Amino acid sequence: DQQVKQNSPSLSVQEGRISILNCDYTNSMFDYFLWYKKYPAEGPTFLISISSIKDKNEDGRFTVFLNKSAKHLSLHIVPSQPGDSAVYFCAATFGNEKLTFGTGTRLTIIP
C-alpha cells in the first residue's frame, strides 16, 4: 500500500530552466509534507516543507505547492543548477510523527 507516490523515477532538466517534481498521496490524514534531497552515500537532507493549512511555501529557489483536493504536491526549483542533481524524496506525516516516503525521483541537471 504505497501511500505516497512519486511516479517519475527520473527527470532531466537544462541548467537554468525550471525543475518540477511531483508527488501524490492517498491518505487524507496527512497534514504535513516535506521534501528531502539525497546524494549517493549520504543521508537525506531536508529541503522544504508545507503544512496542510497552506497551499504554497517558498524558500529561495525552492517552492512547494500543495493541492489538497487533488492530494498532490510539487516541488519547483528555479533556476536549476548542476548541484541540484540528486534524488528527491517526498514525505508525509500526520500527528507529526513517522514519515512516509515516496520512492524518489532522480533529477539530472544538464549543463
Next chain:
Amino acid sequence: GAGVSQSPSNKVTEKGKDVELRCDPISGHTALYWYRQSLGQGLEFLIYFQGNSAPDKSGLPSDRFSAERTGGSVSTLTIQRTQQEDSAVYLCASSYRTGGQPQHFGDGTRLSIL
C-alpha cells in the same frame, strides 16, 4: 559532532549472524527514528523513540528486529539471524521535540548479507 552519527558506515556479514547498528542523535533531540532503504525503494519506517515513552515499533518487519535507546540518547538497532532480504541502508534520524519536524538524518549504515 553537529549531525546525526551512525556506525559502522558499512557492514558485511554472513546470513544467520546477528548485527548491531548504532545511532548518535543530535544533542538535545528527544525524538529518534530508524528507517531503512532497500535497493530501488523509498525509505521505510522501522521504529520511533520519544523521550521516556514506549517506542512505536509498528514498522519493524519481524521479531528478529529490535532496538533500544539508552539514557534518551544513543540508540542501537539489532537484527538477529540476518537474512539476505535484510540487506539495505539503515538510516537514523532525530528531531528536536515530540513530533518535531524536520527530521535530520545520518548517512546510514549499508548492510550487506552474504
